[in-house]
Amino acid sequence: MSMVSAEQRPRLKRRWWRREGVQGYLYISPWLLGFLMFGVAPLIAAFMTSLSKANVFRTIRFVGTDNYEKILTDDPVFATIAGNMLIYVIGSTVISICLGLVLALLLFKDFRGNHVFRTLIYVPSLLVGIATAYLFKQVFRGGEVGLANMFLSLFGTEPVNWLGDSEKPWLALVALILVNVWFAGGTMLIFLAGLKGIPASYFEAARVDGAGPWQMFRKVTLPLLSPVIVFNTVMALIGHIQVFETPLAFANSGGVATGNPLGYENSLGTFVTYLYVKGFVYQDMGYASALAFIMFAATLVLTGLVLWLARRFTAYGDADQN
């Protein structure tokens, strides 16, 4: 039994159309549909897969949290990789932030040609990851032909087998961290934007008060740049956790089908390369999906940790106004 008369129906319909919420959702519906289909649905499917024994072709059976338990308690490869990631993420983030900041401070100065240097330093970071990976594979080539070894030979150092030394497999991880020097232009650009946002009057006032360059950096630049530092740190952290092409290229001289795609004794294994190997080389999709969620959790925890630590040192403009 309907309580709405025939006369009332068109009015209700009009009222429904006029509700801004409904219209708003309809306007964004193309994106929303895409997000649900290509974002949420695969996420749910991946989570279900992580609770299963599954290969690329089919789900074999439901195994509950077995995959998670095995990864966290009984997988020595994952333990090695977690250690690698800790070193890699810290080392790379330090390079990205410190080098980016130093470059930004240098190129913030007003001198002839600074735009050229900014461009020259920024453009390499736009290069496709796999291209950079193969470029650096040549840089870190063993023997006397690699660029890194040629540089070291200037100081009389013997050639280093960066990527293939089974006695010192950690060298490959060092090379992997050093690659991030190439991408410092990205963080530099954001720091430059941040520096431009600091009013010149602050520096002027500090100078009048007798502050030197170091004091101005410590007492003016650093506090006012702190939100940008936090932003860059979080973005760099997330990016480094997802590193994929470079370690895979470094680990495989003869292609995935031959050598160990995680490097000698898994020294070049990262979360994503391990996920790739488990999922697409060994076809254990359930395990790979569980790895993906653990990686997500690790990213969330690390990001939360950075944001929590940053609260003490970050000066947001809004807080000052209050």
Added chain:
Amino acid sequence: MEHARSRKSRRRPGVVLSALLLAASLVTAACGSADEPEAESGPVTISWGWWSNTPEKDALYRKWLDGFEAANPNIKIKSEFLPWDAYWDKVKTTTAGGNAYDVVGLCSCFAASYFDNEVFADLKKMDDYSGAIAGAQPGPVGVFGWKDKQYAMPVGISVPLVGYNKDLFKAAGVATPDPSVPMTFDAFKEMAKKLTKVNGAGKVTQYALHPGSINFWESLIAMRGGSMYDNFVSPTKVTVNSPQGIAGLADYASLFTDKIVPPIDEQRENQWLNGDLDSLRTGKVAMARVGPWNFADIAAKSPNIGVFPLPKVGDSLVLYSGANGYAISAESEHPKEAWQFLKWMLKTENQVEFAKFSDVPVDVEALKKLPDFITPKEFGPTLLASVPAFRPGLLTVKEELGKDVGLIIDDLGRGKLTPEQAAGEIEKKGNALLSQ
């Protein structure tokens, strides 16, 4: 103001409708097929995939497919050749996604998972299956059988030979090896030692052999009377840890200690390239694996490369390698046409044409004719001497097994493990994996 807002509101349903249409069109576009349906009267196009060796070989392969099209005007083949890794990535993902090639080129080395997951059509259910395989050697056909089903049909077998650089042999004063009688492993090593060159500073400038993709240790273990596994097809147990197995591993390790092959870490660094024909062409490697798939390329570009059989131990010659073939996707919309192609490729005359540029034919009659058509002609005796030694390589759904074994073998080559330790390690890791 109120009036203006109500006018705007009246216009909104039209805009909203446009948004809905846009969304609907996006969804339709996303879900719809990219290919237009073919007219019923026209020829049927089947998709076909294989890995690429060289542009020259790919061109010859395509010419062979043109032969099928000429014989079957109602079927067209849309062929695709991809580099090795890219090809397997594509086969894996498209098979999982249900849109694999109609005819999937397959190497026995990666076939097990596909078979076990039943993603290919069972060829035994196809029309005139018995007639189609009547002329084929049962061994290679058996390689593609799985649990009473036949998921693929072999087109050829990869028989590895030793390719050698005639110029480097001549420069070292080493006599040309007999092309049809395998030499003993000890004689091979004595010869090889003369082909490794060391400069005044003690640095090796030329290696005798690049082992590349020869799983030489498996052959050596078998020739010593042992075996890596209880069965190379679906093994249940690793059996390498025996006196014979350890002897085979010791033979393999001696190739490194005697500096016959480049150190493992240098192989990874690519100074001697990755093995096979490319390494031979560097002029720094005297011997490497080649096979009939390289013959056309050698004939066209490298007349200074000769072949001889891999060495034997005692009277035993065993060569573990792969069989190559075709499967029909279980999701194929044109299984009959795909099967038509499989039947065509198994016919003697088409096997002969195939063998001229690729693998050893599986058809018995075509194999008999091999000395008549193989180019370069002088490679025929070597091939015929090696074919009986062919054994299918490892076929297992436990894909980690081959890799883990390979990594332990690498450590044996590095001298980090003794043959006894390597055998123990392989047994421990392998059996743990196989029991899961």
